Amino acid sequence: MLSVEGVTFRYAGGDEPVLRQISISAPAGGIFGLLGPNGAGKTTLISILAGQLRAASGRVTVDGTPLEELRRREPASLGLVPQELAFYPMLSCIENLRFFGGVQGLGGARLRERVAAVAAFARIENVLARRASELSGGLRRRLNLAIGLLTEPRILLLDEPTVGVDPQSRSFLLDSIRALAGEGRTILYTSHYMEEVEAICDRVAIIDAGRVLREGTLAELLRDPAAVVTVRQGRSLDQLFMHLTSRSLRD
Amino acid sequence: MRGLIRTLTALWTKEWLALSRDVHGLAVLFLMPAAFIVIMSLALSDVFRDGSGRPVDFAVLAADANAAAYLADGIAGEGFRATPAPASEAAARDQVRKGNPALILIVPAGFGADPSATLKLLADPTLPPIQIAAFLQRVQGATLAVKSSSPPLSLEVVGNPRGGRPSSVQQNVPAWLIFGMFLVVMPISALFIAERRDGTLARLVSQRVPFSMLLLGKVGPLFVINLVQAALMLAAGRTLVPWLGGESLALPARWDLLAAVAASTSLAAIGWGLLVAVASRTIEQATVVGGVGTILAAALGGIMVPRFVMPESMQAWAGLSPMAWALDGFHAVILRQGSAADIALPCLKLLVLAAALLAAALWLHHSRRAG
DSSP states (O other), X not given: OEEEEEEEEOOTTOSSOSEEEEEEEEOTTSEEEEEOXXXXXXXXXHHHHHTSSOOSEEEEEETTEEHHHHHHHOGGGEEEEOSXXXXXXXXXXXXXXXXXXXXXXXXXXXXXXXXXXXHHHTTOGGGTTSBGGGSOHHHHHHHHHXXXXXXXXXXXXXXXXXXXXXXHHHHHHHHHHHHHHHTTOEEEEEOSOHHHHHHHOSEXXXXXXXXXXXXXXXXXXXXXXXXXHHHTTTOHHHHHHHHHHOSOOOO | OHHHHHHHHHHHHHHHHHHHTOXXXXXXXXXXXXXXXHHHHHHTHHXXXXXXOXXXXXXXXXXXXXXXXXXXXXXXXXXXXXXXXXXXXXXXXXXXXXXXXXXXXXXXXXXXXXXXXXXXXXXXXXXXXXXXXXXXXXXXXXXXXXXXXXXXXXXXXXXXXXXXXXOHHHHHHHHHHHHHHHTTHHHHHXXXXXXXXXXXXXXXXHTTOOHHHHHHHHHHHHHHHXXXXXXXXXXXXXXXXXXXXXXXXXXXXXXXXXXXXXXXXXXXXXXXXXXXHHHOSSHHHHHHHHHHHHHHHHHHTTSSSOGGGSOHHHHHHHTTSHXXXXXXXXXXXXXXXXXXHHHHHHHXXXXXXXXXXXXXXXXXXXXXXXX
16 A cells, blocks of 8 residues: 655745645555646656655655655665656667666566566567667557566556557557556556546546545545536546536646 | 666666767767867967967076076066076976976076086977077077177977977867867756656656766766767877878877876866756756856867967966866876876866766755755
């Protein structure tokens, strides 16, 4: 269980906190969906969990152990798939995989084995020798995912991993992510696509302006009065989201 | 430890691959300084032969202090300024090797009485030949007041391996080599900002790769590139410039000292590049700050305009530029055949600067991360 309790964060020079006393709980072996409009604080929260930013207050634990301590003990226990295509376009796919494996301490036969495994999982074996800059959008997303899986992390942070891909690649990515959760991982998943969240997430939190507005299982959320009205209209989570976060543009 | 070595090896390999595929960045690093060396060495060759109007410090060393003072008074003026005499000929050589003063006249004992007594002039090899000739004329004028005929005079250029005068190429090769080394600010910042923009840096930080390790991962390959630059630029001065009609670069005997100066210069240049990379938000910003900063440091530090043609007040300001420190180091080895002691101060300044710039880059990164 990944628990976030009372996490607050404000960017240097910023007037308002980006996160205000955020608390969520993501169970092991499940996918936790983090929904929110642009600027809600989703990526900031992911960045804090990934160790890129330091929270001003609050704590993050995994089964009661502070995440920082767990990562000191097991540095590869957490994997991040950022929303950017975070690899080197001038390197080939295999060079990227070897590099990101190498910086995490993988070497020799173990590195070769993991590169082959994640390439097979993401179905990029046939393009390993190609430069990343020459790949299609779907293949780039799959390479981005494969890099995050190199060390078999028990906690996986997926920040909008399906942005800009065609329906076939999206379907493949969602199936793959579901399979990863089945292996007992804790997966935190952010997305703008309600149908994705409804399709693969076990628990969902809707956040806006740095606050958690609702958190629960999909069934619990759909029992919310705002969602019940819209269930009859067949729009459920999407309508609840719009009701809670309002229709005003955010950026 | 094994994990750290693996991480560093992976970072160096990635940096090599990325740099080797950045054709434009490499072209800037190698072709630009080479072009400057050739163009400026040829263009300024006459200027160097003609000399300049810089006031030159000199001293007179004689057994008889009164005679020394008398001669110094006679020589001073017309752009030559007398300074206190050194204690011995050995001290005189040491001072000239450091370029301060640039000229020391050694008067043998019994000079006034012995018609065959020969004056010896020790000269700094960076001094324009026209100024040495002018000084010799003033020496002859001053000695005629003591003796009825001009005394024999031997000239020794201290530190120049060829025993001759420094050429334009000996000024311009180290100068543009230093400039080329500092141009690493361009590929460092471009790659670093692309890493930040594309999220690879964030991904590496999330993989608990220490930021200091990421910076160290850049230092290794760029350090090697800088040393290759140094070797190629010295080779260009040795072969390309004479092939195009200029003078050949005279190389020093102490390659180890040359390597030490090149290494110190490289680390300072890489430190500058890393700070610009971390501080800049965009590639455009890094190009402006890094590019303009490098050009200003070059203009101030005697790269574009040799320091000896600058006014004295300007020369004092020139001492603030790290490129001037590097140039001092290269001149100590290439022109003056100096010792380890002669390059110690410029190298120390460059290394302290490198450490300070690296520390500033780390501090800036961590202060941003804290929010």
